[in-house]
Amino acid sequence: xxxxxxxxxxxxxxxxxxMIAGTAGLYKFPDFYTRLxxxxxxxxxxxxxxxxxxxxxxxxxxxxxxxxxxxxxYLLAGPAGTHALMKAGYVTGIKPWxxxxxxx
Amino acid sequence: xSRESRTFRFVLTxxxxxxxxxxxxxxxxxxxxPFDLTMLLSKGVLASLIVTCLTYEMFVxxxxxxxxxxxxxxxxxxxxxxYQIVLATIDVAYRVVGTLPxxxxxxxxxxxxxxxxxxxxxxxxxxxxxxxxxxxxxxxxGRYMVHAIAKEPADSLEVDQTMQKYVGYVFLEx
Numbered sequence: 001x002x003x004x005x006x007x008x009x010x011x012x013x014x015x016x017x018x019m020i021a022g023t024a025g026l027y028k029f030p031d032f033y034t035r036l037x038x039x040x041x042x043x044x045x046x047x048x049x050x051x052x053x054x055x056x057x058x059x060x061x062x063x064x065x066x067x068x069x070x071x072x073x074y075l076l077a078g079p080a081g082t083h084a085l086m087k088a089g090y091v092t093g094i095k096p097w098x099x100x101x102x103x104x
Numbered sequence: 105x106s107r108e109s110r111t112f113r114f115v116l117t118x119x120x121x122x123x124x125x126x127x128x129x130x131x132x133x134x135x136x137x138p139f140d141l142t143m144l145l146s147k148g149v150l151a152s153l154i155v156t157c158l159t160y161e162m163f164v165x166x167x168x169x170x171x172x173x174x175x176x177x178x179x180x181x182x183x184x185x186x187y188q189i190v191l192a193t194i195d196v197a198y199r200v201v202g203t204l205p206x207x208x209x210x211x212x213x214x215x216x217x218x219x220x221x222x223x224x225x226x227x228x229x230x231x232x233x234x235x236x237x238x239x240x241x242x243x244x245x246g247r248y249m250v251h252a253i254a255k256e257p258a259d260s261l262e263v264d265q266t267m268q269k270y271v272g273y274v275f276l277e278x
Contacts, residue, residue, distance in 0.1 A: 017197075018193055018197065021196070021197040021200050021201075022196075022200075024200050025196065025199070025200040028200055028202075029199075029200075029206060030206065031208075033208060033237070033251050034206060034208050034253055036237060037196060037235065037237060037251075037253045038196055038200060040231065040237065041189075041192050041193050041196045041232070042193055042196055042197065042200075044189075044232070045189060045190070045192075045193035062130065065127050065128070066128070075189075075232070076228065078232075079227075079228045079231035079232050080228070082231055082237060083227065083231055083237065083238050083239075086237050086238070086239050086251060087239055087240060090239050090240070096208055096209075096210060096251070097208060098208070098209075099205075099206075099207045099208075
């Protein structure tokens with residue numbers, strides 16, 4: 001294997017790991033807000049890592065900069081979407097889970 | 105507004121737009137003859153001129169003589185922020201696996217930030233860094249409401265305040 005292939009494999013595997021961790025957190029965490037913590041962070045990171053892996057695998061071409069711009073946009077849009085969901089939940093009046101409560 | 109700052113803003117916006125155009129379409133000017141090169145470059149200049157005329161008044165905000173200083177500090181901030189994002193993701197992954205506890209709480213605190221761009225940057229940074237998500241912002245007082253997943257992330261915002269100090273340093277609003 002070429003070093004470029006090894007490096008891109010590492011990035012792609014890391015991205016896949018974080019996506020899986022985010023999905024597991026979506027099932028494991030107790031309430032709406034903590035589930036948003038899992039998906040909001042792990043999905044952003046996983047997506048960016050996968051895009052970086054594709055970038056390295058493709059080599060230096062005109063697609064590289066476009067992929068870089070896509071990942072930059074993802075870093076801006078991911079937290080904005082998470083915050084919008086969070087605020088919608090808070091305004092609607094979903095009760096936050098406290099330590100020691102019953103899981104729902 | 106003075107004439108010089110208008111010219112400065114126009115030139116800065118034009119440079120950024122033209123560099124952006126070159127980044128997105130340099131592959132079309134890479135392979136062709138010199139005559140066509142001037143044709144294509146003039147198209148790019150024309151396109152960025154039109155965009156500049158339309159948008160330079162909002163692209164560079166009005167009270168910003170120190171925009172280059174802010175830009176330089178902001179680039180350093182982005183690198184620090186990317187490192188924090190990696191830490192945040194590993195932190196959440198640990199909590200999913202179960203080695204760290206989940207103890208959610210909602211906290212509120214005041215900051216010294218007032219301008220729109222600083223408020224948005226800080227809110228986005230809170231959402232991206234370990235275990236905290238912004239719920240609400242009151243721009244007049246710089247007041248933030250934050251949901252934290254455990255005690256340590258909440259303390260790092262409420263007690264240590266490294267991040268709001270850094271954002272204040274970047275946007276000269278300490």
